[in-house]
Amino acid sequence: MNPILYIKNANQVVTVSGASVKPKKGKEMAELGLIEHGGIVIGGDRILFAGPDEEAQAFVNDLTEEPIVIDATGKLVTPGLIDAHTHLVFAGSREKELEMRLQGATYIEILEAGGGILYSTTQTRQASEEQLFEESKKRLDRFLQYGVTTLEAKSGYGLTISDELKQLRAARKLNESHAIDIVSTFMGAHAVPLEYKSDPEAYIKIVIEQMLPAVAEQKLAVFCDVFCEHGVFTVDQSERILEAGKKLGLIPKIHADEIVTFGGAELAAKVGAISADHLLKASDEGIARMAEAGVIAVLLPGTAFFLMEEPADARKMIEAGVPVALATDRNPGSCPTESLPLIMNFACLNMKMTPAEVLTASTINAAHAIGLAKEIGSIEAGKKADLVIYDAPNYLFIQYNFGVNLVDTVIKNGKVVVGGNDRD
Numbered sequence: 098m099n100p101i102l103y104i105k106n107a108n109q110v111v112t113v114s115g116a117s118v119k120p121k122k123g124k125e126m127a128e129l130g131l132i133e134h135g136g137i138v139i140g141g142d143r144i145l146f147a148g149p150d151e152e153a154q155a156f157v158n159d160l161t162e163e164p165i166v167i168d169a170t171g172k173l174v175t176p177g178l179i180d181a182h183t184h185l186v187f188a189g190s191r192e193k194e195l196e197m198r199l200q201g202a203t204y205i206e207i208l209e210a211g212g213g214i215l216y217s218t219t220q221t222r223q224a225s226e227e228q229l230f231e232e233s234k235k236r237l238d239r240f241l242q243y244g245v246t247t248l249e250a251k252s253g254y255g256l257t258i259s260d261e262l263k264q265l266r267a268a269r270k271l272n273e274s275h276a277i278d279i280v281s282t283f284m285g286a287h288a289v290p291l292e293y294k295s296d297p298e299a300y301i302k303i304v305i306e307q308m309l310p311a312v313a314e315q316k317l318a319v320f321c322d323v324f325c326e327h328g329v330f331t332v333d334q335s336e337r338i339l340e341a342g343k344k345l346g347l348i349p350k351i352h353a354d355e356i357v358t359f360g361g362a363e364l365a366a367k368v369g370a371i372s373a374d375h376l377l378k379a380s381d382e383g384i385a386r387m388a389e390a391g392v393i394a395v396l397l398p399g400t401a402f403f404l405m406e407e408p409a410d411a412r413k414m415i416e417a418g419v420p421v422a423l424a425t426d427r428n429p430g431s432c433p434t435e436s437l438p439l440i441m442n443f444a445c446l447n448m449k450m451t452p453a454e455v456l457t458a459s460t461i462n463a464a465h466a467i468g469l470a471k472e473i474g475s476i477e478a479g480k481k482a483d484l485v486i487y488d489a490p491n492y493l494f495i496q497y498n499f500g501v502n503l504v505d506t507v508i509k510n511g512k513v514v515v516g517g518n519d520r521d
């Protein structure tokens with residue numbers, strides 16, 4: 098059992114409370130449930146109390162056990178950050194593509210020429226499960242330093258049954274051994290591998306008839322995702338794969354309308370996806386359908402930045418009543434960073450989301466996008482004790498600073514995992 102922790106006298110606590118059942122949308126996204134001069138008491142892996150510091154002190158006084166006190170005077174506390182979309186597990190890197198793109202090659206042209214995802218696939222196929230574990234662990238360590246306490250991780254660089262399972266097993270081992278919790282997504286439909294270039298339907302048959310049943314049987318993923326994009330998988334192919342996943346209990350997610358307007362947002366609503374991600378080119382009709390169906394928009398402004406594209410229209414989505422979440426899209430080709438705080442800066446500066454909306458989008462709404470909002474994503478009694486303490490006086494300060502890491506302490510499942518004594 099962890100000792101009782103008392104986070105004392107934080108200048109500001111962002112609780113984002115009251116939205117564990119439904120994600121925040123519209124104006125609710127700006128409501129942070131702020132506590133000025135707040136105190137939080139943690140016992141085991143749970144939050145026991147969160148409120149004004151005098152009340153937290155009184156709560157502690159009534160306990161029989163002496164708590165460990167973390168003095169948060171002058172500091173900001175938020176829920177642990179949640180990254181709702183990553184391609185965490187892969188081998189190798191693609192720095193040469195940056196140079197090609199600067200000379201005018203597009204992301205899809207590089208993929209069609211056998212680079213991009215297919216290059217990462219070759220590297221990942223050659224890597225052992227242990228190598229994938231070790232390379233990905235380094236990335237997870239960096240995520241944690243940036244305050245990320247839970248993330249979603251997709252397969253999709255194996256593109257054979259054994260290599261897809263290898264990636265998912267590496268993710269499972271990382272989940273078991275690392276402080277960060279990982280929720281896995283099967284994404285065998287990330288690209289058509291070169292050996293099926295002339296017969297994509299034969300590959301889709303393998304995804305549906307072999308890969309999906311094996312993933313479901315071995316309980317290696319919660320979600321099934323598809324790269325629904327011109328030149329990758331059509332809307333019809335994506336629908337068939339997602340419906341097949343649903344029959345096996347895998348919840349649909351979609352890479353939708355990233356590069357061209359393609360009907361991905363509409364498909365997300367049709368299949369009842371938990372989220373549609375990217376959406377740079379989503380149609381008004383697609384956005385309206387997502388709002389009706391309650392599909393969460395997972396926006397990835399770091400990818401737009403790195404691909405030098407206009408980001409998604411977050412304001413339009415918020416105004417339409419679509420709940421918005423944010424994520425890094427951490428991958429070797431279009432977003433090589435573990436800094437979710439930097440992505441939050443991009444959301445604020447490039448998509449004009451307010452600092453309050455940005456925090457909602459990277460905590461409780463991100464938790465909803467990965468199906469974990471009952472457990473994580475806000476600071477309220479009964480939830481998991483996943484928190485970040487920042488060297489910042491208020492929540493505006495962390496959006497106003499950029500490219501610097503203001504994380505002071507990270508608490509995961511009630512334990513200090515970054516900062517605290519190991520920093521002194």
Ligand code: IZC
Pocket residue numbers: 184213214217324352428429430431
């Ligand atoms: O490796 O390029 N968009 N998938 C869809 C990616 C980016 C990851 C990659």
Ligand code: ZN
Pocket residue numbers: 182183184352426428
């Ligand atoms: Zn992605």
